[in-house]
Amino acid sequence: MHPTLVSILALPIGQALATKHNLFSGFFSGSQLYGLQFDDEAATLSLTKNITTSISASDGSKWIAIDDRHKTIYVTAGSSYLSYSINTDLTLTQTSNITIPETCNNLNYIAPSSSAPYTVFGAPYSTGCAGQAISVTETGALDAILANITYDSNAGVHGLALSADNKFIYSADDKGNAIWVHSYDNTTVKEVQHISAPSDASPRHIAVHPQGRYAYVVFESANEIGVYSRDAETGMLSFTNTTYPLIPSGFTNGSAYWSDEVAFSVNTESAPKYLYASSRSRSASSPGYVAAFSLTETGAIREQLVLSETTGSGGAANSVSPAVFSEEYFAITDSESDFVEVWKLSAEEKAVGVVAHLDLDNGPANVVWYD
Ligand SMILES: *[C@@H]1O[C@H](CO)[C@@H](O)[C@H](O)[C@H]1NC(C)=O
Ligand SMILES: *[C@@H]1O[C@H](CO)[C@@H](O)[C@H](O)[C@H]1NC(C)=O
Ligand SMILES: *[C@@H]1O[C@H](CO)[C@@H](O)[C@H](O)[C@H]1NC(C)=O
Ligand SMILES: *[C@@H]1O[C@H](CO)[C@@H](O)[C@H](O)[C@H]1NC(C)=O
Ligand SMILES: *[C@@H]1O[C@H](CO)[C@@H](O)[C@H](O)[C@H]1NC(C)=O
Numbered sequence: 001m002h003p004t005l006v007s008i009l010a011l012p013i014g015q016a017l018a019t020k021h022n023l024f025s026g027f028f029s030g031s032q033l034y035g036l037q038f039d040d041e042a043a044t045l046s047l048t049k050n051i052t053t054s055i056s057a058s059d060g061s062k063w064i065a066i067d068d069r070h071k072t073i074y075v076t077a078g079s080s081y082l083s084y085s086i087n088t089d090l091t092l093t094q095t096s097n098i099t100i101p102e103t104c105n106n107l108n109y110i111a112p113s114s115s116a117p118y119t120v121f122g123a124p125y126s127t128g129c130a131g132q133a134i135s136v137t138e139t140g141a142l143d144a145i146l147a148n149i150t151y152d153s154n155a156g157v158h159g160l161a162l163s164a165d166n167k168f169i170y171s172a173d174d175k176g177n178a179i180w181v182h183s184y185d186n187t188t189v190k191e192v193q194h195i196s197a198p199s200d201a202s203p204r205h206i207a208v209h210p211q212g213r214y215a216y217v218v219f220e221s222a223n224e225i226g227v228y229s230r231d232a233e234t235g236m237l238s239f240t241n242t243t244y245p246l247i248p249s250g251f252t253n254g255s256a257y258w259s260d261e262v263a264f265s266v267n268t269e270s271a272p273k274y275l276y277a278s279s280r281s282r283s284a285s286s287p288g289y290v291a292a293f294s295l296t297e298t299g300a301i302r303e304q305l306v307l308s309e310t311t312g313s314g315g316a317a318n319s320v321s322p323a324v325f326s327e328e329y330f331a332i333t334d335s336e337s338d339f340v341e342v343w344k345l346s347a348e349e350k351a352v353g354v355v356a357h358l359d360l361d362n363g364p365a366n367v368v369w370y371d
């Protein structure tokens, strides 16, 4: 049992919870997408749907996203962007397949916008390749590539984020060690800024605070979160020179880790209470880490609450996915030992712990919460 599990489970639950919550999981390889269910009373996670798709097993579903209306799952698979409508019984039906040239394959990230016309943005993790802005039909099915998000010949974008008003696209350029800002106005994508990251940082994923004044970037190689301030009018970022660690201070073996994810807790008031982030260990026998930060109303980091070992190394994953029903819960995927876990934060105790664990027969990449 995880050392902090007992104290976390003993906490009074502060909010009325709906008991059962559904998630979908993608995988680094294989044709299946899984439906999972977390029972917050029983503290169990179970496999509820084994969904066969026409995705080739070698492509897998490297990144999946859910739209704001929770009608569609978007998937990156090799050189294709796919959309799946979510049926009432929580099975999935493929509604579209948009394929880009094979020279720019390895589609790796997809980010649906949160307001009409619900344009979806994606990018390949391929040197010198553009990202795409893709229109959708009324039902959320991918329709057509309406614009390219252009970078330079060194770029290799690993993660995208949108501003809350969907007017700016942020690209974490891992290979080019930079962040790109583009504006978007329903038809046109324009470059606004190219900002180099500190040397050997390797920006991997980025999260833009809903109120628009801060952006947080995972520096994959430096194993840190970089804090950027943001001009809400121009969308431009400035590095504040402030970073927070994603591996314990004093570790001199930073190259044995590769940091992974950063994401806000989900809150309807646009003032998320927490920021979660994670790192992966490159050794199967050493754990990765998960970090939690408390935020001010406007999105500044108040305090790093936690830097805690994860159950496994994370493999290529250790992706953190905040729950939609409570800001204290989040899921973690591990593709080394093939499991998904649900964790819970206690901000008061400055502790996190595993609430539920589910072993799988394949390596999960990331999960999305449906309810
Ligand atoms: C899911 O379905 C696939 C294809 O039928 C099968 O190979 C796999 O074993 C199933 N997984 C589980 C956990 O049942
Ligand atoms: C999407 O279309 C491409 C190109 O036709 C095809 O190779 C691929 O198998 C399709 N993927 C799915 C999941 O339908
Ligand atoms: C995007 O770029 C590709 C490759 O350069 C080009 O063929 C395509 O026409 C562009 N699409 C748009 C919508 O500009
Ligand atoms: C984009 O489209 C939406 C819905 O059609 C509309 O409400 C919005 O004003 C448009 N924005 C711009 C900048 O044209
Ligand atoms: C960050 O550090 C650089 C180099 O020392 C300096 O030029 C810049 O003003 C600093 N920025 C902030 C916001 O402190």
Ligand SMILES: *[C@@H]1O[C@H](CO)[C@@H](O)[C@H](O)[C@H]1NC(C)=O
Binding pocket: 251, 252, 253, 256, 257, 281, 282, 283, 286
């Ligand atoms: C990194 O170094 C720390 C401290 O010596 C050690 O505990 C940890 O196992 C090492 N991590 C890896 C992945 O080798």
